[in-house]
Amino acid sequence: MSKRKPYTRELPNDWWMKQLFYTKYMLREGSSVFITLYSLILAWGILRLSQGEVAFNAWMQALQNPFSIFLHSIALAFALYHTITWFSLAPKAVDLWIKGKRLDDKIIVSGHYAGFVGITLFCLLVIIL
Amino acid sequence: MSQKIIEIDILRYRPELDDEPFTQVFEIPYNADMSILEALQYIKDHLDSTISFRWSCRMAICGSCGLMVNGVPKLGCKAFLRDYHPKKITLEPLANFPIERDLVVVMDDFIKKLEEIKPYIIPVKNEEGKTKCLSDGAYQQTPEQMEKYKQFSMCINCGLCYAACPQYGLDTKFTGPAALALIARYNRDSRDAGSAERMKIVSQEEGVWGCTFVGYCSVVCPKGVDPAAAIQLLKVESSKDYLIGMFKPE
Amino acid sequence: MLENKEKTYTRSHEPVFWGLFGAGGMLTAFLTPVMILITGLLIPLGIIDKGNFNYQTIHSFATTWYGASIVLVLVALPLWHTLHRIFHALHDLGIKRGRDWQQVLSYGFAFAVSVFVFTLLLQIL
Numbered sequence: 001m002s003k004r005k006p007y008t009r010e011l012p013n014d015w016w017m018k019q020l021f022y023t024k025y026m027l028r029e030g031s032s033v034f035i036t037l038y039s040l041i042l043a044w045g046i047l048r049l050s051q052g053e054v055a056f057n058a059w060m061q062a063l064q065n066p067f068s069i070f071l072h073s074i075a076l077a078f079a080l081y082h083t084i085t086w087f088s089l090a091p092k093a094v095d096l097w098i099k100g101k102r103l104d105d106k107i108i109v110s111g112h113y114a115g116f117v118g119i120t121l122f123c124l125l126v127i128i129l
Numbered sequence: 130m131s132q133k134i135i136e137i138d139i140l141r142y143r144p145e146l147d148d149e150p151f152t153q154v155f156e157i158p159y160n161a162d163m164s165i166l167e168a169l170q171y172i173k174d175h176l177d178s179t180i181s182f183r184w185s186c187r188m189a190i191c192g193s194c195g196l197m198v199n200g201v202p203k204l205g206c207k208a209f210l211r212d213y214h215p216k217k218i219t220l221e222p223l224a225n226f227p228i229e230r231d232l233v234v235v236m237d238d239f240i241k242k243l244e245e246i247k248p249y250i251i252p253v254k255n256e257e258g259k260t261k262c263l264s265d266g267a268y269q270q271t272p273e274q275m276e277k278y279k280q281f282s283m284c285i286n287c288g289l290c291y292a293a294c295p296q297y298g299l300d301t302k303f304t305g306p307a308a309l310a311l312i313a314r315y316n317r318d319s320r321d322a323g324s325a326e327r328m329k330i331v332s333q334e335e336g337v338w339g340c341t342f343v344g345y346c347s348v349v350c351p352k353g354v355d356p357a358a359a360i361q362l363l364k365v366e367s368s369k370d371y372l373i374g375m376f377k378p379e
Numbered sequence: 380m381l382e383n384k385e386k387t388y389t390r391s392h393e394p395v396f397w398g399l400f401g402a403g404g405m406l407t408a409f410l411t412p413v414m415i416l417i418t419g420l421l422i423p424l425g426i427i428d429k430g431n432f433n434y435q436t437i438h439s440f441a442t443t444w445y446g447a448s449i450v451l452v453l454v455a456l457p458l459w460h461t462l463h464r465i466f467h468a469l470h471d472l473g474i475k476r477g478r479d480w481q482q483v484l485s486y487g488f489a490f491a492v493s494v495f496v497f498t499l500l501l502q503i504l
Contacts, residue, residue, distance in 0.1 A: 005144035006227035006235045011298040013473035019200060022295060025343045029468045032461030035407055038415055039461070042454045043496050045418075049441060050499045053434040063423040072419025079411040086408035089342060092358035093365060100273035112408075120413040127417055128430045245386075299470065329388040338393040341467050364397060371394035 028085045031078035038075045087112040133159040135210055136217035137168060139180065142228045150228060152219075153177070159214050166194050166205035169220075169232070182232040189351055192287030196232050197221040202289035202349045223292040225301070238301055239288055242308040246330055248315065251323030274319040281314035281359050283352040290346035290356050296339050303339035304330060306346035306356035313359035316366075332367045340364075396463055396486065403460025411457060438503070447500040455493035462489040 016022040041063075048059035062068065090112055091105035134156050142150040155172050163171075169182050185191040187206045194205035199219050210218070226234035252260040252268075261268070290306035291297050297305045312331055316324045331337050340360045347357040421427045431437075440446040466485035470478070 003145040004229070006229055007142050007144070007150060008227045009224070011225070011295065011473075015295055015298065016471065021345050021348065022343070025345075026468070026471070029341075029464050029471070032464040032468075035411055035457055036461040036465070038411070038419070039454055039457050040492070042414075042418070043492055046441070046450065046454060046496050046499050049434070049438060050503045053438075056434045056437070060422075060429075063419065069420065069423060072415055072423075075419065076412060076415045079407065079415055082404075083408045083412055086404055089344065089357075089361075092355070093361040095362055095365070097273075097277075100276065102276070116409055119409050120416075123410070123413045123417065124427075127422075127432055128427055295471065299473070329390075332390045333388055334391040334393065336391070338391045338397070341471070364394075368394040368398060371390070371392075374390070 027078075027081065031082040034071075034075040034078040035082065037071065038079075083116065087116070133214070135159040135168075135214050137172070138217060138219040139172075139232070140219075140221040141180070141231050142222075143179070144230060159210055161209075161211045161214075163210045164206050165196070165198060165203070165208045165210065165218070165220065168210060168218075169205060180232075181230045190285060192285035195223050195287045195289050195292065197224055197292065202292035204287060204289070204351045207351050223288055225292050225294065225298040226288065234288075236288055239286075239291055239305065239307070242304055243286060243311070246304075246308050246312050246315075246327055247323055248311045250315065250318060250321045251326070252320065253322040268320040270319055277319075278314045278317035281310045281317070281354055281356075283354050284311055284314070284350075285352055287351065289349045289351060290354075293345040293349040295343055295345075296341060300335075300339065302335045304333075304336050306340075306360065307354075309337060309340075309363060310354055310356040310359040313363055316363075328367065328370055331363050332370060337363045337367055396459075399456075399459035400463040401460075403456045403458070403463075406452070407457045407460055410453065414453070441500060442503055444504070447504055451493070451496055451500055454496050455489070458489040458492055459486075462486060 012018075016026040045056070045059050048055040063072075087109055091108040094103065094108055096103040096108075135158075137155045137157060138152050139155060140150045141147075141153045155176055157168055157171050157176070164187075166182075166184055166187060169180070169184075173180050173182075182194065182196070182205070184194040184205065186193070189204050189207045192204070195202060196205055197203070197220065198205075198208050199213070200221075202223060220232060222228045222232045222234045226236060226239075229235050254260055284307055286307060288307070290310075294303075294306055297303050309331070312327045315321050316327055337360050340357075342357060342361065344357045347355045350356065417427075417432070422429055422432055441450050462485040466481060469481050469485075474481070
């Protein structure tokens with residue numbers, strides 16, 4: 001008779017807290033919670049915009065609330081974390097070959113960052129000017 | 130000078146005796162050039178002959194001696210005591226696989242997936258349904274064509290990437306990193322004509338779509354294969370396939 | 380033998396959601412930080428002048444067809460990215476029950492907010 005009795009280990013629900021790499025992955029995925037909140041705040045802003053100037057200005061006023069500032073600071077940190085992780089993984093999904101050689105990862109990543117800086121400056125200028 | 134000692138905890142499981150695994154502590158003489166595999170061999174020879182582990186080539190090519198070293202999937206022959214000493218080392222069987230005995234795991238599921246993806250070149254067939262005859266000469270390939278898949282061809286089927294993949298741990302139906310990377314390896318080979326067959330596996334829920342790009346598989350691979358990248362490329366391929374399928378149903 | 384039975388493969392519809400996830404993720408990576416910086420921090424804290432971020436300018440921008448589409452994309456597309464991630468993160472957290480409903484609720488939420496914003500923009504157009 002076989003003495004085989006394979007033992008199956010269950011993956012514990014807190015697997016992502018037991019190793020830094022997994023924790024960083026979950027933080028990356030968790031960034032989406034704050035970005036969702038931010039999108040909802042903007043959607044609310046559109047609603048207030050449709051209700052007229054008084055309503056819109058009240059929405060702008062509400063954004064000055066210390067809690068709002070706090071929330072947006074955290075959201076900004078998570079959004080930047082998303083940006084960094086997104087750019088660092090971007091080369092893996094790109095399959096560009098030039099003269100028989102794969103386009104260097106560094107070029108892809110720095111291209112993304114250059115675009116990011118350009119877009120950020122452009123947006124700031126559009127608002128200020 | 131007295132001999133330096135290193136402490137090694139090993140997760141043991143003897144199916145005929147134990148209901149669940151337990152930790153056994155060993156103390157062995159420390160040597161800077163000793164690998165984890167050699168430490169295990171020392172333990173088996175001098176301290177406890179009942180301990181079981183897989184090994185063969187001792188030079189990171191056979192892929193037999195995968196285990197968890199302090200929670201990280203490693204090849205026993207490619208990890209060295211000097212990188213841990215004077216701290217102790219904890220050895221466990223590869224995560225996400227059932228334990229057969231001690232450090233030996235049941236890899237049947239991985240092997241089944243490997244077979245399913247047809248990890249060999251499927252040659253083009255002519256009008257009569259026959260493949261090119263050997264007397265017609267060899268298949269030609271330029272270095273550039275080889276470069277497209279070479280990286281993914283280094284896989285030694287050691288299973289470290291499966292132990293590193295939480296998605297496989299959460300649901301073993303997922304095809305998993307190595308099998309998908311090997312699909313990319315053969316689909317990207319200019320001599321192969323089996324893409325359509327393999328894309329059926331890729332495009333399933335359990336295929337590439339079981340992956341959430343944790344990316345740890347590529348970190349632990351002892352041969353520098355990048356399964357995470359292979360899966361992303363296959364996601365793109367599968368999406369193209371999906372789009373074409375919408376306009377041109379089979 | 381049983382092995383002879385041809386295995387059937389079911390194609391996933393994930394490419395649709397993955398496509399939206401990718402587009403939303405790209406937009407979020409490039410634009411969300413500066414958007415949060417402007418609307419959530421710099422203007423409320425008075426660090427930069429309101430400039431063009433006032434009712435008149437925004438309203439006249441959002442009431443053109445191209446302005447409305449830009450606003451819709453900026454507000455709604457990130458949600459298709461984030462709710463895709465949230466849906467998969469629920470699986471990561473080991474919440475196995477009702478995956479179907481989790482999927483309906485996740486993407487349904489993104490869809491509902493998109494429609495909500497779309498309707499508002501259509502109203503003021």
